[in-house]
Amino acid sequence: MAEIMIIDDDTHINDMLCEVLQSEGYTVSKAYSGTEALLLLSGRKPDLILLDLMLPGLSGEELLRNINGIPVIVVSAKTATSDKVGLLLGGAADYITKPFDIDELLARITVQFRKSRSLSEGVIRCGELQLDTDSHTVKYGQKDIKLTRTEYAILKLLMQNEGHVVAKLTILDKISDDTPDCTEDSLKIHVHNLRRKLKAVSDTDYISAVWGIGFMLKC
CATH class of the missing domain: 3.40.50.2300 (Response regulator)
Incomplete structure (x- = not known):
């Protein structure tokens, strides 16, 4: 136990x-x-x-x-x-x-x-949204969502902290090993593209911006 x-x-x-x-x-x-x-x-x-x-x-x-x-x-x-x-x-x-x-x-x-x-099972779920950390794939129900390496890293971090605000600098620090090209200036663009892709298949705006702090994913 x-x-x-x-x-x-x-x-x-x-x-x-x-x-x-x-x-x-x-x-x-x-x-x-x-x-x-x-x-x-x-x-x-x-x-x-x-x-x-x-x-x-x-x-x-x-x-x-x-x-x-x-x-x-x-x-x-x-x-x-x-x-x-x-x-x-x-x-x-x-x-x-x-x-x-x-x-x-x-x-x-x-x-x-x-x-x-x-x-621990290798799959992070948020409602119908699921991210497989072994295969590095993302699905909404049975629909595959094609993400860039940076978008995947951001989504993984936000799903691991579902319901909590993740600061911009925390995101940049946590994903830096996988996406060294992501900067504070480009982060907003990556998140914008990620939100657009998620909404296209789910009709749900999973990610919200918390002004001056960072971003939060909510099921």
Whole structure:
């Protein structure tokens, strides 16, 4: 069963989440400070992390920058939109504010594991849209969509972060190995062409621009 690490200095919340998650069949590990969590993560890799921000020692924001390859759901009392946007752009997979409904949190955890399973199977799905990472093909239903190398790389990244804004500089950084020719000036053109191709076969505008920040794909 999947392992979830809870990082929260509030012992009541930490213990409550541990009990609920174990009752759902998850394996649970716990940390009560950012420093303790960093030490634990040096020797193990949980499948998902629930991260509070206001931690003793290393803060949640600082810890997030040291976590790679593990989906992180931020669970915090900070409610400002700027905090949420900054953390989502900084690598968090999701954000839920305290106090939270436990059923909603469990649903968000399920969504993250569903995404992870899709990635491990080599196929990323978004409604009828599917991208095969093994064959590098994209389909809408049974219709093939012909994309350039750059368009494919952009779509793959946006589908991996479905429902979240991906900053322009993040896109350029993540796809740089595959598409070194893509620049900040040409990115808008590539996205425009990608949106046009997707809409032509699906009659759906999957990708939206978030002014001054980046782009988001929504099913």
